[in-house]
Amino acid sequence: MLWGALPYMVIVFCITATIWRYVTNPFSWTSKSSEMLEKRLLRWGSLLFHIGIFAVICGHIAGLLVPIEFYHWIGLSDEAYHMGAVFGGLPAGIIAFAGLVILLVRRYTARRVRATSSVGDWLALAMLIIVIVTGILATSANAVNHSGFDYRTTINPWLRGLLVFQPDPALMQTVPMNFKVHILLTFVLYCVFPFTRLVHMLSMPLGYLRRSYVLYRRRDGAIYPNQNQEQQKERAM
Numbered sequence: 662m663l664w665g666a667l668p669y670m671v672i673v674f675c676i677t678a679t680i681w682r683y684v685t686n687p688f689s690w691t692s693k694s695s696e697m698l699e700k701r702l703l704r705w706g707s708l709l710f711h712i713g714i715f716a717v718i719c720g721h722i723a724g725l726l727v728p729i730e731f732y733h734w735i736g737l738s739d740e741a742y743h744m745g746a747v748f749g750g751l752p753a754g755i756i757a758f759a760g761l762v763i764l765l766v767r768r769y770t771a772r773r774v775r776a777t778s779s780v781g782d783w784l785a786l787a788m789l790i791i792v793i794v795t796g797i798l799a800t801s802a803n804a805v806n807h808s809g810f811d812y813r814t815t816i817n818p819w820l821r822g823l824l825v826f827q828p829d830p831a832l833m834q835t836v837p838m839n840f841k842v843h844i845l846l847t848f849v850l851y852c853v854f855p856f857t858r859l860v861h862m863l864s865m866p867l868g869y870l871r872r873s874y875v876l877y878r879r880r881d882g883a884i885y886p887n888q889n890q891e892q893q894k895e896r897a898m
């Protein structure tokens with residue numbers, strides 16, 4: 662149940678609640694920028710968090726979705742892989758964590774930011790910090806213990822099985838508790854996601870990548886560039 666049905670229940674809940682929010686309350690779909698209220702700490706906190714989390718996500722894709730056979734095929738030894746995961750993944754996690762701590766301190770100390778904070782804002786920050794800290798602890802413990810545990814032969818195929826609707830919960834049996842806790846806490850994060858400002862990550866500004874419309878307003882007040890003078894006069898009347 663925990664490693665077979667639960668992940669699907671969480672994902673269905675997350676998707677349904679997200680669509681429900683988009684449909685019933687589209688104007689709440691925003692990153693709710695508070696830049697106007699405080700800038701200095703936001704700049705540092707947001708920058709560090711976004712750089713760190715981007716690297717963490719890339720690391721998760723490489724470690725959890727790419728099969729171990731691929732690394733063997735390109736001749737990357739297990740030692741080299743784990744060195745890369747620890748010395749690349751840990752700094753990325755710590756940078757994201759540092760950014761979140763700055764954002765949390767800002768939300769608490771900047772009077773106007775605190776006054777406009779909702780429960781969802783605090784919850785999003787708290788859950789991100791908890792998930793990131795448990796990830797850092799699991800990675801560090803694994804590096805220090807030399808237990809021989811390799812998530813590329815357990816968590817990795819379990820996750821890929823889920824994605825192709827062939828779940829195999831048995832793969833999670835030998836996974837150390839700290840990794841299980843990390844993953845279960847991400848489930849909580851996915852459940853609170855639809856009710857927080859985190860939804861803005863689904864609306865990445867892809868429009869910036871292509872040329873968008875430019876609306877020109879003429880000195881005489883006409884704002885419909887494709888209409889001739891008669892049409893514009895008619896509209897004005």
Ligand code: HEM
Nearest residue numbers: 717720746747750751754792793796797800812816844847
């Ligand atoms: C189902 C989803 C997830 C799974 C299965 C998962 C699994 C893992 C695993 C196996 C590691 C160890 C990596 C290593 O030792 O090299 C790890 C580390 C970590 N995880 Fe996750 N994770 C998930 C989602 C997340 C999310 C959503 C976040 C952040 C919001 C996160 C943040 C971290 C961090 C910061 C680390 C430590 C540093 C790093 O390896 O990048 N994880 N996770």
